[in-house]
Amino acid sequence: MRNGFVEEQPEIKRKLESMKQPIKVQHGPSNRVLEVDLTSGVCQVIKVSPQDRQMYLGGKGLGLKLIFERMPVGTDPLGEDNILALMPGVLMGTGAPCSGRFAAVTKSPLTGIMASASCGGPFGMQLKKCGWDGLLVRGAATNPTLLVITPEGAELESAEELWGKDTVETQELISAKKSGGALVIGPAGENLVRFASIVSAQRFLGRGGMGAVMGAKKLKGIVACNGSLKILPVDAVQFNATNKRARTYLKGMDLTSSKYPKYGTNANVNVCNAAETLPVNNFKDGRHELAYEVSGEVIAERHNIKPHTCKPCSILCGHKGTFGQKQLPVPEYETTGLLGTNLGIFDVNKIAEWNWICTRMGMDTISVGGTLAWVMEATEKGLVRSDLKFGCVDGISLVLQEIADCRNFGAEIALGSRSLAEKYGGTEFAMQVKGLELPAYDPRGAFGHGLGYAVANRGACHLSAFVAGLEIFFGLLNPFTIRAKAEWVRFFESVSNVVNSLCTCIFASYAYMFESPVTKHTPRPVLGLMMQYLPGLAISLTDVSIMSGHWSAVTGIKVTPSEFLEAGTRINTLERYMNTMEGVARKDDTLPARLLIESRVCDSEKRTVPVDKMLSRYYEISGYDSNGVPTVNTLKKLGIT
Ligand code: SF4
Structure with a gap:
């Protein structure tokens, strides 16, 4: 800004221009889903039938139904026939509490079966504002690609200069050129780490390796831009009455009005420790005397936490805080459990640092933590050779980087705990079901x-x-x-x-x-x-x-x-x-x-x-x-x- 005028800033100028677009109003869902084939570059519009809307609602349900109709049984999750569905729900943009989330559905390269996930990043809202109730991505590009979605359709742009960049840099580079909502992968997705995540702002489609599905398609990111739709409910009277009741209930429950807003999901640590369901040392134990060190209450007291959440949100469970000299997102409870207590580690500064590496590289903290716990135990039992030990922070940052880069033993850890146990033995302590590692409740x-x-x-x-x-x-x-x-x-x-x-x-x-x-x-x-x-x-x-x-x-x-x-x-x-x-x-x-x-x-x-x-x-x-x-x-x- 110069002399109070914003016109000199190209970025702000572009944003102002997009704000000048006439705002169109849409009542209810558009019932239009955009399908993009990265192989042919062709896109088409799928009309959602009233019957499918009623039977499958939207979001995950509708995404699953559309994939069911289009994807053959036996499809290779990392092949071009796999379909990635990105689906906001009908509430997106209406102002209903906690409705800023979107769903993703695909076939998982970690498990070989269907995977779904939900994310609170800005991509979903921007997709919806472009008039799309969902996006199906199929096929595969030959070179690194950025998919640009607008109200008119889609364009494919080269992402050569983004390939190899982490999720933070990638989003910064995209937003320097386009205003909108992006989702991206990091090096882990590019390298087909089977538990790679997709990141939108600093919220995640975490589970099941969806980042590797994008990586296999050479799709570095998707950005939805230029949308200006305002979404209104068809029945405003019923909507307002329902909203009023919803907000009263959210205020009435301690968990949603006090505990999670104040302490985040790490409020679960002390509860689970008392119930002996906190995973410790690869689920050998269920409680630990140092667990309070990583509890939400202690983190709130020591780390100057502030809200850092999905948007819009009426609960605000997410936070960022000061860890060492850095401002970092506070790890969620599952991360604290799997990258912390389950590795025998109760140092929240370290857990926050590893959480940040996983964010930047684009990796699911639950699966990476569960797999590292297997490596520690397999090392103890002499099944594999590594320097990793329960209770020891040394070497973890390095191994996280090696997993993301698929280097050294990291290339094998990147396949997940089931795959490691099938090769080296130790299936009885590979803490996974159907290939997906366990979350933090014993x-x-x-x-x-x-x-x-x-x-x-x-x-x-x-x-x-x-x-x-x-x-x-x-x-x-x-x-x-x-x-x-x-x-x-x-x-x-x-x-x-x-x-x-x-x-x-x-x-x-x-x-x-x-x-x-x-x-x-x-x-x-x-x-x-x-x-x-x-x-x-x-x-x-x-x-x-x-x-x-x-x-x-x-x-x-x-x-x-x-x-x-x-x-x-x-x-x-x-x-x-x-x-x-x-x-x-x-x-x-x-x-x-x-x-x-x-x-x-x-x-x-x-x-x-x-x-x-x-x-x-x-x-x-x-x-x-x-x-x-x-x-x-x-x-x-x-x-x-
Ligand atoms: S910030 Fe927390 S409470 Fe709010 S929508 Fe996201 S996950 Fe839910």
């Missing part, structure tokens, strides 16, 4: 959560069915029985799928469900008993009407809460069906042997997870056969053809 202290990991469609996923919420955080289900666990896993899978198809934040959904009057005002012991002994009744009283109300108000399509929840079941079942066509069956719905036969050091009761005892009931209520395959009748009932 299921020997939460049996229902363990069933959730075992059956989750993308592999060990804590968000697919967060039963630990009821078992550990709310204390409503006895964590050490199998009673009603299949029912709650099934219910939370449906909820998780509607949340990821609406593309709101899972944290908000807990407030919506458990702050509703019936649940809130039922005495806790009564509620707990009902949840365990009459799960069908308790589930029917759990309120999902804010989520269905938001969706109905924006789309103008009337659905009841139970029809809405059934859409979540349909999406989960379709994903399961796609995985079974790739060979997934009962044999894969299990946990690492350590959790089935070995107890935590801290547990005097020597408990392990009785997955098999819960599995048959789960299949029965899900409408799967005894091998875990959805029956013809189930598919027909849900309208999956």
